[in-house]
Amino acid sequence: MLAAGRIVVGTLAVGACSWWVAGTRPFSSSAYVAVGASAAMLLGAFVGLSAGVSSSRGAPARCHERGSVPRPGSVPRPRPGSVPRPVRVAWLTWSAAVAGLETAALALGGRSSELPTLSTALDHLLAWHSSRAALVAAWLVLGAVGLGRIARSSRAGQA
Amino acid sequence: MSGTAPWIALALCALVIDLAARRRGGSRAGLGSVVALLASRLPGRVALAALWVFAGIHLFARYTIPGR
Numbered sequence: 001m002l003a004a005g006r007i008v009v010g011t012l013a014v015g016a017c018s019w020w021v022a023g024t025r026p027f028s029s030s031a032y033v034a035v036g037a038s039a040a041m042l043l044g045a046f047v048g049l050s051a052g053v054s055s056s057r058g059a060p061a062r063c064h065e066r067g068s069v070p071r072p073g074s075v076p077r078p079r080p081g082s083v084p085r086p087v088r089v090a091w092l093t094w095s096a097a098v099a100g101l102e103t104a105a106l107a108l109g110g111r112s113s114e115l116p117t118l119s120t121a122l123d124h125l126l127a128w129h130s131s132r133a134a135l136v137a138a139w140l141v142l143g144a145v146g147l148g149r150i151a152r153s154s155r156a157g158q159a
Numbered sequence: 160m161s162g163t164a165p166w167i168a169l170a171l172c173a174l175v176i177d178l179a180a181r182r183r184g185g186s187r188a189g190l191g192s193v194v195a196l197l198a199s200r201l202p203g204r205v206a207l208a209a210l211w212v213f214a215g216i217h218l219f220a221r222y223t224i225p226g227r
Binding site for chain 2: 038
């Protein structure tokens with residue numbers, strides 16, 4: 001019940017925040033305030049959560065250390081060996097391709113019709129308020145999910 | 160539209176890599192596990208947070224909306 005309430009409140013907050021951010025004019029102070037406040041709220045919540053965890057617990061214990069047994073329900077920290085090497089190589093290659101394409105697009109001026117930068121390619125989605133709000137919401141959810149996972153893994157590591 | 164084709168191709172590549180990795184190595188081999196590996200240390204967390212903040216500011220505060 002509590003989790004459902006959190007999801008409803010979170011969804012409403014993300015919806016309202018993204019609609020507000022999407023309505024601001026680029027390069028205006030309100031745009032900086034809207035984006036900055038959204039990011040600061042998420043980062044502040046994460047830092048507060050992490051600080052609360054580290055001050056209420058003792059020294060961190062690494063659950064992947066030899067001989068230690070992770071507690072039931074804990075999220076183990078990933079080890080370098082837990083992700084197969086071919087997978088790491090594939091993602092590294094993909095990241096290099098993205099960086100290379102972005103660099104080439106920037107060298108062509110950024111707004112070339114033959115090879116635009118990633119942000120120029122997203123132009124079509126940024127043209128309407130609703131699609132822009134959807135992108136802001138996706139950005140906020142991505143940040144919340146990422147920070148939530150880090151906070152959970154920190155908690156599990158300190159348990 | 161032709162200009163966006165390489166980006167669409169890269170997005171599809173990411174999807175294929177993720178699906179292939181999950182099929183081969185289970186749920187611990189997808190993109191999420193690679194990001195989790197990056198986030199397991201402080202410099203990685205700071206870099207990911209900085210990338211996220213940069214994306215937000217670049218796209219939503221410092222980017223001209225076409226047609227406005």
